[in-house]
Amino acid sequence: xxxxxxxxxxxxxEGPPSMPVVLEQLARIVGAQHVLAGxxxxxxxxxxxxxxxxxxxxxxxxxxxxxxxxxxxxCDSVGIAVVPQGGRTGLSGxxxxxxxxxxxxxxxxxxxxxxxxxxxxxxVEAGVPLALVQQAAEAEGLLYAVDxxxxxxxxxxxxxxxxxxxxxVLRYGMTREQVLGLEVVLAGGEVISSMNSxxxxxxGYDLKQLFIGSEGTLGVIxxxxxRLRPRPATTATALIGARTFTDVLHVRxxxxxxxxxxxxxxxxxxxxxxxxxxxxxRHRDPLSERHAYYVLxxxxxxxxxxxxERALAAxxxxxxxADAVVAASEAQxxxxxxxxxxxxxxxxxxxxxxxxxxxxxxxxMESYVEALxxxxxRQWTHARTIVFGHIADGNLHVSIGIxxxxxxxxxxxxxxxxxxxxxxxxxxxxxxxVGLFKREYMDVTRTMAEIDLMRSIKTHxxxxxxxxxxxxxxxxxxxxxxxx
Amino acid sequence: xxxxxxxxxxxxxEGPPSMPVVLEQLARIVGAQHVLAGxxxxxxxxxxxxxxxxxxxxxxxxxxxxxxxxxxxxCDSVGIAVVPQGGRTGLSGxxxxxxxxxxxxxxxxxxxxxxxxxxxxxxVEAGVPLALVQQAAEAEGLLYAVDxxxxxxxxxxxxxxxxxxxxxVLRYGMTREQVLGLEVVLAGGEVISSMNSxxxxxxGYDLKQLFIGSEGTLGVIxxxxxRLRPRPATTATALIGARTFTDVLHVRxxxxxxxxxxxxxxxxxxxxxxxxxxxxxRHRDPLSERHAYYVLxxxxxxxxxxxxERALAAxxxxxxxADAVVAASEAQxxxxxxxxxxxxxxxxxxxxxxxxxxxxxxxxMESYVEALxxxxxRQWTHARTIVFGHIADGNLHVSIGIxxxxxxxxxxxxxxxxxxxxxxxxxxxxxxxVGLFKREYMDVTRTMAEIDLMRSIKTHxxxxxxxxxxxxxxxxxxxxxxxx
Numbered sequence: 001x002x003x004x005x006x007x008x009x010x011x012x013x014e015g016p017p018s019m020p021v022v023l024e025q026l027a028r029i030v031g032a033q034h035v036l037a038g039x040x041x042x043x044x045x046x047x048x049x050x051x052x053x054x055x056x057x058x059x060x061x062x063x064x065x066x067x068x069x070x071x072x073x074x075c076d077s078v079g080i081a082v083v084p085q086g087g088r089t090g091l092s093g094x095x096x097x098x099x100x101x102x103x104x105x106x107x108x109x110x111x112x113x114x115x116x117x118x119x120x121x122x123x124v125e126a127g128v129p130l131a132l133v134q135q136a137a138e139a140e141g142l143l144y145a146v147d148x149x150x151x152x153x154x155x156x157x158x159x160x161x162x163x164x165x166x167x168x169v170l171r172y173g174m175t176r177e178q179v180l181g182l183e184v185v186l187a188g189g190e191v192i193s194s195m196n197s198x199x200x201x202x203x204g205y206d207l208k209q210l211f212i213g214s215e216g217t218l219g220v221i222x223x224x225x226x227r228l229r230p231r232p233a234t235t236a237t238a239l240i241g242a243r244t245f246t247d248v249l250h251v252r253x254x255x256x257x258x259x260x261x262x263x264x265x266x267x268x269x270x271x272x273x274x275x276x277x278x279x280x281x282r283h284r285d286p287l288s289e290r291h292a293y294y295v296l297x298x299x300x301x302x303x304x305x306x307x308x309e310r311a312l313a314a315x316x317x318x319x320x321x322a323d324a325v326v327a328a329s330e331a332q333x334x335x336x337x338x339x340x341x342x343x344x345x346x347x348x349x350x351x352x353x354x355x356x357x358x359x360x361x362x363x364x365m366e367s368y369v370e371a372l373x374x375x376x377x378r379q380w381t382h383a384r385t386i387v388f389g390h391i392a393d394g395n396l397h398v399s400i401g402i403x404x405x406x407x408x409x410x411x412x413x414x415x416x417x418x419x420x421x422x423x424x425x426x427x428x429x430x431x432x433x434v435g436l437f438k439r440e441y442m443d444v445t446r447t448m449a450e451i452d453l454m455r456s457i458k459t460h461x462x463x464x465x466x467x468x469x470x471x472x473x474x475x476x477x478x479x480x481x482x483x484x
Numbered sequence: 485x486x487x488x489x490x491x492x493x494x495x496x497x498e499g500p501p502s503m504p505v506v507l508e509q510l511a512r513i514v515g516a517q518h519v520l521a522g523x524x525x526x527x528x529x530x531x532x533x534x535x536x537x538x539x540x541x542x543x544x545x546x547x548x549x550x551x552x553x554x555x556x557x558x559c560d561s562v563g564i565a566v567v568p569q570g571g572r573t574g575l576s577g578x579x580x581x582x583x584x585x586x587x588x589x590x591x592x593x594x595x596x597x598x599x600x601x602x603x604x605x606x607x608v609e610a611g612v613p614l615a616l617v618q619q620a621a622e623a624e625g626l627l628y629a630v631d632x633x634x635x636x637x638x639x640x641x642x643x644x645x646x647x648x649x650x651x652x653v654l655r656y657g658m659t660r661e662q663v664l665g666l667e668v669v670l671a672g673g674e675v676i677s678s679m680n681s682x683x684x685x686x687x688g689y690d691l692k693q694l695f696i697g698s699e700g701t702l703g704v705i706x707x708x709x710x711r712l713r714p715r716p717a718t719t720a721t722a723l724i725g726a727r728t729f730t731d732v733l734h735v736r737x738x739x740x741x742x743x744x745x746x747x748x749x750x751x752x753x754x755x756x757x758x759x760x761x762x763x764x765x766r767h768r769d770p771l772s773e774r775h776a777y778y779v780l781x782x783x784x785x786x787x788x789x790x791x792x793e794r795a796l797a798a799x800x801x802x803x804x805x806a807d808a809v810v811a812a813s814e815a816q817x818x819x820x821x822x823x824x825x826x827x828x829x830x831x832x833x834x835x836x837x838x839x840x841x842x843x844x845x846x847x848x849m850e851s852y853v854e855a856l857x858x859x860x861x862r863q864w865t866h867a868r869t870i871v872f873g874h875i876a877d878g879n880l881h882v883s884i885g886i887x888x889x890x891x892x893x894x895x896x897x898x899x900x901x902x903x904x905x906x907x908x909x910x911x912x913x914x915x916x917x918v919g920l921f922k923r924e925y926m927d928v929t930r931t932m933a934e935i936d937l938m939r940s941i942k943t944h945x946x947x948x949x950x951x952x953x954x955x956x957x958x959x960x961x962x963x964x965x966x967x968x
Contacts, residue, residue: 118733118847119878163686171745174684177661192933198843199877200658200914202647202697203922203929204956205938209693213686230740249602256714260785261655261745301744359682363602393683394603430684438687445687449676454689460944472688 016079019057019100026060026102029070034061034108041103046096047435048089048150049347055096056083056103063108065183065191065222072220073189075102076466083468084216086158087129089150091355092435094162094215094471106157109222112136120228121180121197126157126221133226142228145172149341157221163213165431170392171264171300172229174431175212181225182208186218187462197225210457215433216468218461232262232300236308237333240315241291241323245366248293250320252362252392255297258311262301263392267340269294270369270387276349277339286336287323296340298333346386350401353386354410356417359394360426368420369396375416376400395430410437418444434472442473500563503541510544510586513554518545518592525587530580531919532573532634533831539580540567540587547592549667549675549706556704557673559586560950567952568700570642571613573634575839576919578646578699578955590641593706596620604712605664605681610641610705617710626712629656633825641705647697649915654876655748655784656713658915659696665709666692670702671946681709694941699917700952702945716746716784720792721817724799725775725807729850732777734804736846736876739781742795746785747876751824753778754853754871760833761823770820771807780824782817830870834885837870838894840901843878844910852904853880859900860884879914894921902928918956926957 016022027035036059044054057080062068075082083097085105097103106127114123117140124133130144131151137144146159148166158164160182164175172178181196194208211219242248248268256263271290277283287294299308308326315321327333347353360368369387376383380402389396400413418428418441428434428441442451455473458465465475500506511519520543528538541564546552559566567581569589581587590611598607601624608617614628615635621628630643632650642648644666648659656662665680678692695703726732732752740747755774761767771778783792792810799805811817831837844852853871860867864886873880884897902912902925912918912925926935939957942949949959 116845119845163690165684165686169684173657173661176690177657186937190933190937192937193931194934196911196929197845197909198911198914200649200653200843200874200879201911201929202915202917203911203913204918204926204935205698205702205941206647206660206693206696207934207937209690209696210941212690214689218689230737232744233741253714257717258786260716260787302742303744359684361600361603361681390684395684425681427680427682427685427687429687430682431686433686434688442688445680445685447677449674450678450691451688453670453674453676453691456944457689457941460940 022078022080022102023058025074026058026071029074030060030062030067034063035059036061044088046088047093048091052096054103055099056101057099059103059105061105061108065185068104068185068220068222069189069191071104072185072187072466076188076464079464080466081469082466084161084220086127086155086161087150087153089154090158090162090433090435091357092429092433093437094433094435094468096436104220106155106222113223115140116197117142119197121225122228123195123223123225124156125223126155126160128156130154130156130159137228138231141231143231144226145178145229146175149343156224156226160212160221160224161214161216162433163431165390165393165395167267167390168264169390169431170266171261176209178226179208179212179224180227182211182221183223184211184219184221187464187466192219195223195225199227213433215435215472217458217472218467220467232264232304233302234304235298235300235333236304237327237336238297238308238312239286239325239336240295240297240312240321241287241289242293242295242320243291243322245293247320248295248391249362250318251295251315254315254318254320255311256392258314259299259301259307262299262304262307263297264300265296265298266390266392267296268389268391269296269340272349272384272386273346273388274339276386277342277345280342280345280348282342282345283335283339286325289323291322296336340388346399350384350386350399351403352405353399353401354405354413356398356400356414357430357432358396358398358417358421358426358428359430360396360421360424362391362394364424365391365396368424372398372417372420375420376402376413379412379416414441421445436471439472439474506562506564506586507542509558510542510555513558514544514546514551518547519543520545528572530572531577532575536580538587539583540585541583543587543589545589545592549669552588552669552704552706553673553675555588556669556671556950560671560673560948563948565950565953568645568704570611570639570645571634571637573638574642574646574917574919575841576913576917577921578917578919578952580920588704590639590706597707599624600681601626603681605709606712607679607707607709608640609707610639610644612640614638614640614643621712622715625715627715628710629662629713630659633827640708640710644696644705644708645698645700646917647915649874649877649879651751651874652748653874653915654750655745660693662710663692663696663708664711666695666705667707668695668703668705671948671950676703679707679709683711697917699919699956701942701956702951704951716748716788717786718788719782719784719817720788721811721820722781722792722796723770723809723820724779724781724796724805725771725773726777726779726804727775727806729777731804732779732875733846734802735779735799738799738802738804739795740876742798743783743785743791746783746788746791747781748784749780749782750874750876751780752873752875753780753824756833756868756870757830757872758823760870761826761829763833764826764829766826766829767819767823770809773807775806780820824872830883834868834870834883835887836889837883837885838889838897840882840884840898841914841916842880842882842901842905842910842912843914844880844905844908846875846878848908849875849880852908856882856901856904859904860886860897863896863900898925905929920955923956923958
């Protein structure tokens with residue numbers, strides 16, 4: 001928007017300026033010490049797992065929304081692409097930059113500006129790590145509902161830009177449902193301040209929805225107002241062993257009904273995950289026999305123990321539970337979660353792990369996983385697969401080892417994972433976003449009309465393709481394409 | 485989108501065709517018996533309360549998405565505006581049409597296409613009444629979470645187009661949070677089929693969010709996939725009397741904490757609402773004394789009675805409850821709700837009632853209501869005010885009587901209601917939408933940058949201002965303005 005004006009004002013129309021000129025201009029905006037180049041760039045990784053060194057012409061670290069606005073207006077006017085970065089814990093390549101891009105790190109915009117206990121809202125800058133948001137809420141007896149393994153590094157802005165899911169979606173919804181207000185800077189530098197703090201606000205289009213989950217391609221999120229919840233008094237955790245996937249679905253239904261809104265996690269693990277964890281020597285199998293399926297259940301409520309035990313007893317009587325252990329202490333609950341969260345154990349077992357994040361109807365999961373295993377084994381005779389996920393949300397995480405970890409391997413395995421989803425109209429990106437790696441499979445999940453409309457909105461809001469180009473969508477090159 | 489093409493194909497560029505020609509073309513698309521004109525139009529009302537007869541050149545009633553697409557493509561190409569209509573129960577004039585507009589009723593697209601019990605989703609056409617969606621879910625032991633007084637007439641499509649709230653937002657969120665997939669027809673006739681049925685799907689921009697709550701100005705909703713929930717086993721209802729608004733806030737906090745996710749309604753009523761209900765002779769005051777505030781509380785869970793009684797006992801001991809009655813039967817619970825839902829009682833007391841739907845932080849409500857009463861009395865010495873609302877959601881409904889009910893009166897009273905919200909950054913449209921009546925007050929709630937961006941999106945998706953023109957936004961007249 002208004003790019004023509006900026007362009008003509010800049011007086012530059014014969015191609016982008018040289019990088020020293022760009023660095024000097026950026027230094028004027030944010031201060032020279034906040035424009036990093038050379039080794040300060042390459043010492044960082046560009047995503048998770050941390051194997052690829054960050055490439056970028058520089059990292060620019062603004063302190064204020066005004067600085068973000070000024071640097072975007074400048075970059076947009078001279079045709080330099082900008083890649084917004086939070087904690088760089090994404091798995092989809094959404095924060096990956098090219099050598100000619102400016103990486104925009106929100107790390108200095110990291111203050112919690114307000115916590116309104118009475119109205120249960122928090123106002124935060126985008127660069128605050130998720131864990132600090134959680135802790136600030138906890139200090140006031142409240143809960144910020146999103147939780148995920150990368151909580152220490154992932155930023156609130158990054159989780160909003162990717163609409164992160166995590167362990168408690170079942171009860172509280174994804175990040176989208178926690179965001180009340182948002183401040184966003186558009187490609188041309190316009191600041192859209194939509195810092196609503198009310199639960200209900202139908203005054204016009206709900207613009208923030210457009211930016212949540214758009215992975216930095218439509219605007220840079222600078223601030224947010226998030227919703228806080230009452231903090232459940234106690235938590236009860238159990239690990240269940242089940243004989244069949246149908247039994248798992250029955251257990252889910254029974255526990256959801258009997259715990260009445262207090263079920264916060266229902267994590268299913270195929271037995272290979274337990275095997276991989278036990279093989280490290282860091283964990284012991286909490287159940288005495290091996291089971292076809294394991295379910296990690298968490299109930300959070302004032303009387304969580306009673307509710308979970310009542311529900312488990314009912315599921316046991318109905319014959320859907322083969323074995324179960326209820327954590328008798330926080331330490332025991334932590335040990336159960338540690339099995340689920342030990343992603344190095346999976347990497348070690350699969351050497352390396354190629355990881356995928358998909359959605360499909362729970363009723364189709366069992367046959368999908370079976371078909372996936374068979375097809376992988378046909379192509380790679382030593383293929384190994386570890387499956388786990390938030391099945392009540394329809395979300396599976398699939399980790400696959402074929403003895404290779406390069407982009408070609410990921411691409412070849414990805415083809416199998418995603419193509420099998422096509423007849424199920426599953427999603428190739430459940431809670432991790434599309435980034436760079438899943439772009440070519442968007443049509444598994446979305447119709448061409450949908451993708452065309454996304455592209456049309458992208459081009460309308462960012463006509464020169466300045467913001468995170470090539471992520472989510474393959475947009476036609478801008479007039480000054482910088483692709484290398 | 486693509487309007488130039490449609491326009492040139494139509495071969496018409498010297499102004500809109502005559503209405504007989506338009507009716508004939510529409511009849512070719514949907515069948516002559518489904519193009520209503522004359523008395524068949526004026527016999528309908530255009531909103532709630534049912535006082536204004538519908539104006540429109542005709543009502544067209546398509547049966548399929550393809551027919552919606554064809555008729556929009558035609559109207560867009562010849563410059564005829566289209567006003568989508570559901571159950572016409574909205575309070576904001578969103579379904580009001582002009583004499584030159586085509587009213588597009590979704591009433592024949594009224595089938596429930598699928599109910600997937602295992603995955604807890606329902607696929608519906610837009611014209612299905614909300615009550616039928618609720619009943620279909622109930623028949624399978626599930627719950628469609630949105631509920632509101634107009635359930636018998638309001639359509640699922642209308643509730644999605646306005647992001648309806650209602651009585652259970654506290655627990656389940658607004659309509660937005662119930663919608664998984666959406667099929668929408670754009671102004672030019674393009675069908676965007678986004679019939680996702682998964683809880684988690686981050687594959688690209690979440691386009692449906694753009695159309696939910698856009699009040700028919702960006703696209704016509706033709707079908708949806710909605711989320712269903714486990715149905716709570718039992719419901720417990722109580723009416724509480726409280727001495728101060730601070731006590732009400734304390735009661736809210738105590739009950740929310742002690743019922744652990746099972747609190748489904750927390751409706752506060754100022755005493756004038758009880759007075760108005762009792763004055764009709766249809767209700768008796770359930771409490772023996774008059775109180776400063778009344779709260780209707782509903783808990784839905786397996787052990788709802790126990791939970792509510794435990795929470796009430798705690799709030800009583802803490803001194804925040806002056807009196808309370810717990811419904812001993814469904815009939816008694818129904819009688820308590822009937823007081824809250826008796827809007828004719830309020831109309832009778834206020835002769836007529838001018839109704840407003842606003843949001844503000846709960847902590848600011850008491851002083852807002854006091855200031856509002858004083859300012860109204862300064863302007864109208866006989867002004868009477870009845871306040872009630874979903875206060876845990878930050879949402880108040882304000883009904884005001886000044887002895888006049890025309891548009892001038894509504895506008896003058898509205899100015900007082902909305903201007904007092906400005907310093908609080910409250911919302912002029914909490915759960916009812918902007919429609920026609922609140923358009924001029926959007927800037928109380930939204931920044932100019934937000935409104936400009938809304939306008940930019942509207943113009944991008946509907947360049948000829950074909951869809952519900954003048955609603956939500958005052959968009960610059962299209963090339964062929966039909967304003968009368």
